[in-house]
Amino acid sequence: MRVAYQELHDVLFQVLRKVGLEPDRAALCARLFADSSRDGVPSHGLNLFPRFVRMIELGVVDISARPARGAAHGALERWDGRRGIGNLNAHHSMERAIALAGEHGLGCVALANTNHWGRGGNFGWQAADAGVIGICWTNTLPNLPPWGAPEARIGNNPIVVSVPRPRGHVVLDMALSQFSYGALASYRMRGELLPVAGGFDVHGELTRDPAAIEASRRPLPIGFWKGSGLSIVLDLVAAQLAGGRATHQVSTDAEQETGLSQVFVAIDVSTLGESRDADRIAEEIVEHLHATATSGDTIRYPGERTLETRRRNLAEGVPVEPSIWDRVRGL
């Protein structure tokens, strides 16, 4: 079923007011959840919302905590998220990085002690909407085996890179696992095999069977050993810059996943002069990519599908899982 974006937002807003958020913070928090569903990522929108509320009830997420600036030097700042609301902390951090970029050309905010940021892409769109390049990533609970090991000890550490473009921002938002557990479940429920190998089965063989990977808990990093290495360095950089926790210090229980470290970088090309060249470069790359398609294939730039989904869902309503929608309305 589909519900109007405004209705989705308002229902989330009311729940957040009920659990105690101030109006302005409830509105922004609701918008970030609603935007995620609107853009075709319900796993990090409406579907994540019940767990988020549960984590408030459990005291894992502290709704009254505001991020506090720690050490800072020029364009580099360290903030303490104080176990506050993950998407609000992240939004604040990108906003601060954007301000630093306006002043210094680029800015970096490292955030410690924060919570799940929901959909990372939100903060990429935020940067691009502000006219700057955004790069951000988060560490996570251990949910991925490093290459060569059977147990989940590294995170899927989603990374976002966004570039403003007048005709539609380019926004890459990807976790470092080839398939999320949510994606594996979707394939399994549809009775489909994965399009490519997504992990190992319990015998250590690569497989396209989603259920076999759910059973082994051995999903693949992107690029096998390469994504494993990338996960390790992103965790290390985030923990060091933030002075915060690394993945190995985060609970493996999703409802207790807290104390995360995140990095937000903004780069403001317009501080170097006029930005028409940058716009032309983006346009030419997109045009070239579209021209690559042969015989009916469409080659899309990162974020292109998001924009199509957004337009459709704003026009026709945002798809919601009826059971989850009912549950959230009852909160």
Next chain:
Amino acid sequence: MRVAYQELHDVLFQVLRKVGLEPDRAALCARLFADSSRDGVPSHGLNLFPRFVRMIELGVVDISARPARGAAHGALERWDGRRGIGNLNAHHSMERAIALAGEHGLGCVALANTNHWGRGGNFGWQAADAGVIGICWTNTLPNLPPWGAPEARIGNNPIVVSVPRPRGHVVLDMALSQFSYGALASYRMRGELLPVAGGFDVHGELTRDPAAIEASRRPLPIGFWKGSGLSIVLDLVAAQLAGGRATHQVSTDAEQETGLSQVFVAIDVSTLGESRDADRIAEEIVEHLHATATSGDTIRYPGERTLETRRRNLAEGVPVEPSIWDRVRGL
């Protein structure tokens, strides 16, 4: 066969003097090529050297050109590589980014109109040796099909992330293709299949046969659609920041691969206060990773193998391909 590191360096140095480099630039350029072979990456060291000399002779690489600063704002600077020597331009850019990081907390140098930087890892080690986090990437000629298309239109855009660590820096240096053409050739010559699918054959089927991928020219990006998207955004950010060329504007002829765009970011955590916490965080992550290994497996952090290879090659001599070594000595 193996030759002493110093001998390798000196032979390269003499060739560079002969083609006209000043002593200090010849020494640094020779060191960067020699370091690559020393660290176990001969494809970007000695084996790349003959093509580099050929590109000087062809006038593609201008040995007299020095990078020139263009627009700059605070911690963000744009430099014109003026089609000079790729590894010297890159080394200069990372040096400048490190200086900016000392001043502003972090710094970013975007370099346009440059040439192949050889082994990107060199500039990661450079940053880590200077005690700062280094992140850099380059675009390349089109050598990889975007996901969903049969023709090479995007680059394998190597990216480097390095973190200083007193007991051995963590340095990730990876191209966004699952296997380089050099790696495919090595597997083929050894008569081996790839450990995982590395591309499509001419019929569009995924294959582990290196020769089939060499024939189709359809290697895989890491993580299939994910690495394809990452390649696109890295190219876009590099071209925009540098005000330079994107992959689609670079010649597909390797000997004419010039006018590249690169980005060098340095982040100096020590500007936030004392760095013992950062060292502790790195140590704990490495220890945890090592403890992940079960039953004889060794889980390594990125760069760990490099350091082992370096120690061995400094002690026993650097392996060289005899035919290439003879050829370079005859230059």
